[in-house]
Amino acid sequence: MQAAHKIPDWAPKGDTKDVGLDYDDTYTAAPGPFGEMVRAMQREGHRVYFVTYRGADEFGPVIKVADMLGIAAVATDGAPKMRTMDNLGVSIDIWIDDMPELIFEDQSGV
Secondary structure (H helix, E strand, O other): OOEEEOOOOOOOOOOOOEEEEOOOOOHHHOHHHHHHHHHHHHHOOOEEEEEEOOOHHHOHHHHHHHHHHOOEEEEOOOOOHHHHHHHOOOOOOEEEOOOOHHHHOOOOOO
16 A cells, blocks of 8 residues: 655745655665755755655654654555656656666566
């Protein structure tokens, strides 16, 4: 099951960017530097979202870190990340992911 945590209300972007940051093996590979990046992006007015391939049943640890960083988080439950975010009304401008193929398709290649 998919899950979303603290998705902000829609607002015009202007010059800001929405950034999709993968959690497992991306953020977790370097939490210090990625945490600094998230804070820097926020200071500049950009919105950062954890977008994880996890299901809702494995989402708790992601939510804990998202709350610590003050960002939203989405669990796609194996669905393509871009489609999931689009369905939530969020158009990600910049993706940071160790498995970029999962942005566009699920693991079966669909």
